Amino acid sequence: MSEQQGLLEIKDIHISVEDKEVVKGVSLTIGRGEVHAIMGPNGSGKSSLSNGLMGHPSYKITRGEAKLGGKSLLDMASDERSRAGLFLAFQYPVAIPGVTVANFMRSAVLSHRGKDADMSDFRKLFKKEMSDLGVDASFATRYLNDGFSGGEKKRIEILQMSMLQPSMAILDETDSGLDIDALKTVSEGINRYHNDQNGVLLVTHYQRLLNYVKPDFVHVMMDGRLVKSGGAELALKLEDQGYEWVENELGLKAGV
Amino acid sequence: MAKLDSEYTIPDLAPELQRGPTWLQSRRQTLREKFNDLPLPPRGLHLWRYTDPSKFMQAQTAEASATGSRFADLIEQERKHLSESHLAGLVTDFAGRDIKALGVEKLAAKGVVITALSDAVESHLDLVEKHLYGLIGSEMGKFEAMNGALWNDGIFVYVPDNTTVEQPLHLLRESGGAGSAQFPRLLVVVGRNAELTIIDEYGGGSADKKADPAYSNGAVEIYGLEDSRTRYVSLQRNEAATNSYLTHRAKIASGASMLTVPLAFGGALSKQNFGVILNGPGAESNMYGMLFGSGRQHFDNHTLHHHAAGKTHSNIDIKVVLRDKAISAYTGLIRIDETAQTCEAYQENRNLLLSSGTKAETIPELEILNEDVSCSHGATVGPIDPIQLFYLMCRGIQLEAAQRMIVSGFVVPTLNRVPQDMRERITRFVDTRLENV
Numbered sequence: 001m002s003e004q005q006g007l008l009e010i011k012d013i014h015i016s017v018e019d020k021e022v023v024k025g026v027s028l029t030i031g032r033g034e035v036h037a038i039m040g041p042n043g044s045g046k047s048s049l050s051n052g053l054m055g056h057p058s059y060k061i062t063r064g065e066a067k068l069g070g071k072s073l074l075d076m077a078s079d080e081r082s083r084a085g086l087f088l089a090f091q092y093p094v095a096i097p098g099v100t101v102a103n104f105m106r107s108a109v110l111s112h113r114g115k116d117a118d119m120s121d122f123r124k125l126f127k128k129e130m131s132d133l134g135v136d137a138s139f140a141t142r143y144l145n146d147g148f149s150g151g152e153k154k155r156i157e158i159l160q161m162s163m164l165q166p167s168m169a170i171l172d173e174t175d176s177g178l179d180i181d182a183l184k185t186v187s188e189g190i191n192r193y194h195n196d197q198n199g200v201l202l203v204t205h206y207q208r209l210l211n212y213v214k215p216d217f218v219h220v221m222m223d224g225r226l227v228k229s230g231g232a233e234l235a236l237k238l239e240d241q242g243y244e245w246v247e248n249e250l251g252l253k254a255g256v
Numbered sequence: 257m258a259k260l261d262s263e264y265t266i267p268d269l270a271p272e273l274q275r276g277p278t279w280l281q282s283r284r285q286t287l288r289e290k291f292n293d294l295p296l297p298p299r300g301l302h303l304w305r306y307t308d309p310s311k312f313m314q315a316q317t318a319e320a321s322a323t324g325s326r327f328a329d330l331i332e333q334e335r336k337h338l339s340e341s342h343l344a345g346l347v348t349d350f351a352g353r354d355i356k357a358l359g360v361e362k363l364a365a366k367g368v369v370i371t372a373l374s375d376a377v378e379s380h381l382d383l384v385e386k387h388l389y390g391l392i393g394s395e396m397g398k399f400e401a402m403n404g405a406l407w408n409d410g411i412f413v414y415v416p417d418n419t420t421v422e423q424p425l426h427l428l429r430e431s432g433g434a435g436s437a438q439f440p441r442l443l444v445v446v447g448r449n450a451e452l453t454i455i456d457e458y459g460g461g462s463a464d465k466k467a468d469p470a471y472s473n474g475a476v477e478i479y480g481l482e483d484s485r486t487r488y489v490s491l492q493r494n495e496a497a498t499n500s501y502l503t504h505r506a507k508i509a510s511g512a513s514m515l516t517v518p519l520a521f522g523g524a525l526s527k528q529n530f531g532v533i534l535n536g537p538g539a540e541s542n543m544y545g546m547l548f549g550s551g552r553q554h555f556d557n558h559t560l561h562h563h564a565a566g567k568t569h570s571n572i573d574i575k576v577v578l579r580d581k582a583i584s585a586y587t588g589l590i591r592i593d594e595t596a597q598t599c600e601a602y603q604e605n606r607n608l609l610l611s612s613g614t615k616a617e618t619i620p621e622l623e624i625l626n627e628d629v630s631c632s633h634g635a636t637v638g639p640i641d642p643i644q645l646f647y648l649m650c651r652g653i654q655l656e657a658a659q660r661m662i663v664s665g666f667v668v669p670t671l672n673r674v675p676q677d678m679r680e681r682i683t684r685f686v687d688t689r690l691e692n693v
Contacts, residue, residue, distance in 0.1 A: 054646075054650055055646070055649075055650075056646055057642050057643075057646055077649065077655070078646060078649040078650050079649040079650075079651075079652050079653055079654050079655065079658070081650075082649070082650055082651055082652035083652045087650075088650055090647070090650075093647070094641075094643055094644055094646075094647040096644055096647070096648065096661070096662065096665055097665055097666075097668075097669060098664065098665025098666055098667065098668035098669050099661055099662070099664070099665040099668075103661075104648070104651070104661070107651075107653050107657065107661065108648075108651035108652055108653055111651070111652035111653050111654065111657070112652045143665070143669075160651060164651065164652070
């Protein structure tokens with residue numbers, strides 16, 4: 001980890017849901033140009049960490065700090081975090097009936113560019129990103145995530161990321177519910193987005209996404225903590241041997 | 257002038273109401289007596305649980321004044337639409353008594369009649385006598401009897417068989433000022449295989465919250481004959497110190513369709529009752545309504561779909577948005593007669609509460625007297641989903657903009673059910689009101 005060039009710097013973060021601590025002190029630094037993966041069994045606190053960093057109303061950060069590009073995130077409302085460059089691709093994207101994908105996307109882009117910004121390139125950009133992600137043009141006028149299949153929702157999440165070009169993208173279980181073709185398309189989208197100036201944090205249960213998006217660092221999360229870190233080879237070992245060997249090695253129990 | 261005496265009765269009808277054909281005079285007298293005989297509806301009673309009926313006991317009619325005082329700009333704009341043929345006609349109605357029809361000459365050539373009801377009782381006696389009071393008469397209640405006795409003038413619209421009125425007809429009803437009462441009335445007959453769109457707009461009244469409120473008690477009767485297609489928008493955007501009571505009934509024959517769009521935005525107190533009787537096989541009625549309340553506005557809405565014949569289809573979708581301390585009560589009755597087999601009836605009422613001081617009641621009522629029907633109803637009352645808000649804010653959209661987006665999204669699916677050509681007009685009204693909600 002490039003400690004000096006930290007894009008996202010998390011120090012000793014604790015997160016509670018309904019007074020139950022689910023993230024129990026996580027520290028992590030992600031530098032520009034890096035791809036990190038957090039893997040862990042269900043209930044280990046991966047999604048809580050992602051949601052807490054984005055400011056989800058049910059996930060309270062009780063301790064620690066998180067900075068993006070040197071600015072503290074925790075004092076910001078979720079919209080400010082987004083405009084500061086943080087992005088979360090949701091594990092379960094939310095349906096907003098009555099709001100079309102195109103209108104929503106326009107509002108989101110406008111909020112990032114400022115309300116007097118030139119939006120003349122919007123339509124063209126939107127069309128291109130949709131086509132690159134294999135999203136049918138008809139989705140532009142459909143209501144956001146309303147009746148979309150799991151795969152469609154995930155593509156729309158990546159579409160939003162491509163349009164907003166955040167400096168730091170957290171992808172929460174983006175691979176779940178995807179068939180192999182969708183997984184490839186979505187991975188290509190992530191790879192197109194990623195460059196040496198931005199950071200990616202993949203949060204996933206399985207290794208298969210990491211076949212397509214190569215992580216520089218892999219962290220294992222258990223019981224609210226990052227218990228082990230390594231390179232891409234760690235993901236392969238987890239795929240091969242499950243999480244049990246980590247537990248045994250560290251004397252932990254998973255998923256508690 | 258009609259006046260209520262100290263016992264809240266109408267002692268006699270003003271001379272100006274004792275004109276016209278004998279049958280009409282006698283109907284008015286019967287209705288006056290009915291009004292006097294009926295007690296105020298008790299508060300516990302079905303449709304009066306949420307609203308104090310004494311708020312509607314007011315009968316001092318407004319003095320005639322220059323029509324369109326408040327609507328001069330709107331009338332000017334509609335004149336332009338008339339000249340560009342975007343509008344079939346414009347009827348202005350001041351205080352339910354001063355009726356003027358503009359641009360209706362072209363329609364007259366097709367046999368379409370748009371005129372003051374007081375003229376129609378002479379010129380189209382057969383039609384008026386057959387239909388007036390046929391849907392809203394003394395049997396409906398005290399306030400319906402009140403309008404029936406006291407309407408000073410109303411609007412009469414008749415579309416002959418096989419005639420299509422392509423552009424909408426705009427009825428612009430302006431209430432009088434503080435302390436005034438008006439009794440607007442509308443009678444519409446849409447002939448066999450004929451087509452008509454009406455925008456029935458109620459505005460004006462009093463804005464002065466320190467003075468007595470303005471009061472409007474309206475009655476709307478619409479007949480859709482066989483295979484006719486009628487679209488009726490009721491737009492209530494009264495001034496802030498205006499109490500209004502409106503009863504609407506439509507009856508549609510076999511193969512006829514009726515679209516009713518109730519939009520209630522204004523006034524201090526607004527009680528409305530929209531009902532469609534599906535009276536012949538193949539009849540179809542859809543109601544897509546929206547209600548936005550803020551401040552201390554009080555809305556009490558009732559809908560009725562009465563399936564009096566088999567193979568009929570009805571659908572209701574009413575959206576309510578409230579903020580501050582606004583109140584809405586909605587009761588929706590679906591009645592399916594024993595002989596009305598193979599009907600479909602759907603009803604949905606969703607309420608979005610933007611402030612903790614708001615209150616919404618939603619009560620579906622079903623009276624289904626046979627088994628061979630498809631029927632469903634749904635109702636929700638709740639605040640903005642914080643997770644929806646979070647999702648939008650995660651994309652950089654600010655809190656207020658995100659809220660506006662969700663509110664707009666809440667009503668858009670209902671709005672989109674309205675045919676494209678009408679939607680544009682309605683969207684304008686909705687957007688204007690939404691800006692302040």
